[in-house]
Amino acid sequence: MPLKYLPHINDPKDIRDLSKEELNELCSELRSHIIDTITEVGGHLAPTLGVIELTVALHYVYNTPDDKLVWDVGHQGYAHKLLTGRFEEFPTIRQAKGLSGFLKRSESKYDVIGAGHASTSISSAFGLAEARRQLDERYRVAAIIGDGSMTGGLAFEGINNAGNLGKQFLVILNDNEMSISPNVGAISSYFTRLISNPLYNRVRNEFWDLTGRLPIAKGTTRSFIRKVEESLKSLIVPGILFDELGFRYFGPIDGHDLNMVINTLENIKDIQNPVLLHILTKKGKGMVSLDMKNREYHDDAVKFHAVKPNGKSKPKISNDKEELKVINTPSFQDVFGKLAIEVAKNRKDTVCITAAMREGTGLVPYSKEFPDRYYDVGIAEGHGITFASGLAAQGIRPIAAIYSTFLQRAYDHIIHDCAIQHLPVIFCMDRSGIAGEDGPTHHGALDIAYLRCIQDIIVTAPKNGNEFRHLLYTALSINDKPFSIRYPKANSVEFDEQGQMELLPVGSWEICKQGQDIAILAVGPMVYTALAAAERLSDHNIKIEVINCRFIKPMDIACLENIKNKFKNIITIEEGTITGGFGDGVASWLLENGYLGKLKRLGLPDSFVEHGTRDQILDDLGLNTEGLVLSIKKMIELKTN
Numbered sequence: 001m002p003l004k005y006l007p008h009i010n011d012p013k014d015i016r017d018l019s020k021e022e023l024n025e026l027c028s029e030l031r032s033h034i035i036d037t038i039t040e041v042g043g044h045l046a047p048t049l050g051v052i053e054l055t056v057a058l059h060y061v062y063n064t065p066d067d068k069l070v071w072d073v074g075h076q077g078y079a080h081k082l083l084t085g086r087f088e089e090f091p092t093i094r095q096a097k098g099l100s101g102f103l104k105r106s107e108s109k110y111d112v113i114g115a116g117h118a119s120t121s122i123s124s125a126f127g128l129a130e131a132r133r134q135l136d137e138r139y140r141v142a143a144i145i146g147d148g149s150m151t152g153g154l155a156f157e158g159i160n161n162a163g164n165l166g167k168q169f170l171v172i173l174n175d176n177e178m179s180i181s182p183n184v185g186a187i188s189s190y191f192t193r194l195i196s197n198p199l200y201n202r203v204r205n206e207f208w209d210l211t212g213r214l215p216i217a218k219g220t221t222r223s224f225i226r227k228v229e230e231s232l233k234s235l236i237v238p239g240i241l242f243d244e245l246g247f248r249y250f251g252p253i254d255g256h257d258l259n260m261v262i263n264t265l266e267n268i269k270d271i272q273n274p275v276l277l278h279i280l281t282k283k284g285k286g287m288v289s290l291d292m293k294n295r296e297y298h299d300d301a302v303k304f305h306a307v308k309p310n311g312k313s314k315p316k317i318s319n320d321k322e323e324l325k326v327i328n329t330p331s332f333q334d335v336f337g338k339l340a341i342e343v344a345k346n347r348k349d350t351v352c353i354t355a356a357m358r359e360g361t362g363l364v365p366y367s368k369e370f371p372d373r374y375y376d377v378g379i380a381e382g383h384g385i386t387f388a389s390g391l392a393a394q395g396i397r398p399i400a401a402i403y404s405t406f407l408q409r410a411y412d413h414i415i416h417d418c419a420i421q422h423l424p425v426i427f428c429m430d431r432s433g434i435a436g437e438d439g440p441t442h443h444g445a446l447d448i449a450y451l452r453c454i455q456d457i458i459v460t461a462p463k464n465g466n467e468f469r470h471l472l473y474t475a476l477s478i479n480d481k482p483f484s485i486r487y488p489k490a491n492s493v494e495f496d497e498q499g500q501m502e503l504l505p506v507g508s509w510e511i512c513k514q515g516q517d518i519a520i521l522a523v524g525p526m527v528y529t530a531l532a533a534a535e536r537l538s539d540h541n542i543k544i545e546v547i548n549c550r551f552i553k554p555m556d557i558a559c560l561e562n563i564k565n566k567f568k569n570i571i572t573i574e575e576g577t578i579t580g581g582f583g584d585g586v587a588s589w590l591l592e593n594g595y596l597g598k599l600k601r602l603g604l605p606d607s608f609v610e611h612g613t614r615d616q617i618l619d620d621l622g623l624n625t626e627g628l629v630l631s632i633k634k635m636i637e638l639k640t641n
Helices: 012-017 020-041 052-061 078-082 121-134 153-162 198-212 218-235 237-244 258-268 301-305 332-346 364-369 381-393 404-419 447-452 465-476 526-540 557-566 582-592 614-620 625-635
Strands: 068-071 141-146 169-175 248-254 274-280 350-354 374-376 397-403 426-430 458-460 483-486 510-513 518-522 544-548 551-553 569-577 598-604
Touching: 012 052, 020 052, 020 078, 020 258, 052 078, 052 141, 052 258, 068 121, 121 141, 121 153, 121 169, 153 169, 237 248, 248 258, 258 274, 332 350, 332 364, 332 397, 332 426, 332 465, 350 381, 364 374, 381 397, 381 404, 397 404, 404 426, 404 447, 426 465, 447 458, 447 483, 447 551, 447 569, 447 582, 458 465, 465 483, 510 526, 518 526, 518 557, 518 625, 526 544, 526 569, 526 625, 544 557, 551 582, 557 582, 569 582, 569 625, 582 598, 598 625, 614 625
Parallel strands: 068 141, 141 169, 169 274, 248 274, 350 374, 350 397, 397 426, 426 483, 458 483, 518 544, 518 569, 569 598
Antiparallel strands: 458 551, 510 544
């Protein structure tokens, strides 16, 4: 649609001069422009479409950036970006050197707090509010959080603490009833609190029995009772819950009625108490699918939570694919889903656990085939791991499928509830390494470093889908310690669905290619990068030995001893931070054991890697074939031209 207002919005002040009618037109323009842009370049579409009116209303009523808006996760921040001077840059979103797909402090003064993980907004906003008091400043603070993020324990920790503030502090609960995975847990069902009251139920049951004796009006009367009950759950109980936590509760209101949202915000903005405003929205409002014409496309959260580029606009990527000469092999995520089912069929003592990421981890088929052995704990990674430890303590073999970046949130639980207890919880860490366009909050850069230092834990990485099967089988044979398997958001390289599981000796490495000039110790799919580099340098009569270091911890000491004695040049390569990573472990051992040769560690730098395609980022970091070849040439002082 033609854009009359949006291109001229350089600052939220520009929208405060518009009439209510013009603001509604602006909402339509925002929705249309976001759909047109994101369907072309890719991104998180549905979350923002659900908060268009709310975003406009907030910037209209609040004096941003002096007043502070804190968005949870940041998926829903696209409209916010467009209203805060980033219209011209918007087509670059989630592309290398372009706008971040999330809120980012370095990008704009309006992005007060950055976020990429869920449930953080209330605690962060509470910190802003307390800083206001400490510094005796005057500004308003609002946190915007979705119903899915409200299932996270951190959100309620923040609510519990902030309820004692007694000063202006607004929490907006965006209730779209559509998180990526269905909301689970008692918190997301808190509406039942009132109707579980014994007095309520006694009266309700007596009335229910009475209506059963009415031959004519029985159906109508009982239908009325159900409607009353649902009204009580949706209107009364939320207020009770939040009032008890120290918040004044308002709502629920229609989050797509711009005038109502503006008027409500105006009415409550200066209340000098913590306030919770409950709004009802439709995730993906305005998005119409080709096969659902004339209908709002809002009943498939997974499908359009994040959309892929339509192919009309493609960022430039490397053509270097030597290391992955594969066609039509499944992703590591899909391999995990297949292996989970394979294991479940053979071992009735196994269960799978995820934290609101059933789809992303590949567990949809498993959840349908084994619903009684599948647990989605919601956005509560710490709880999920402690829950897994309880299962393991009684002989169940839990497999926790959690993104590497989100498992960080459960660090204490891994140590205290699993490792110290010597409990065999299996961590399958998806999105390890470079996660692509979602950027630094989603890259799994740290898991090797943060797990290596934990006593009595086994840390592994398969080079391909077949080795993933072997490592999972091996993990199930370990009964006295946790076992982690890391893998990237990438093609599994090789996977035979009919293959057999193989028990691997714990700590064993694999020599994939013999050589005598230089040794490359590679982790995970980087094995294929190393093999490609070795093939490339064979033309220079350089014979490279490639070792698959599938066990990051413990290391293969016998193999290391042989490498130390055989090679004057050693390179380690991993898709994780160099600092504290696998290369650090190798370097420490070599130093302690008198190695006098050269060592080069390749991996992710000691800085947060920005967003872009996975191939782009690996190319830029020198973690592709060309980069590895160049590193080898420099090490052995071979001319690079």
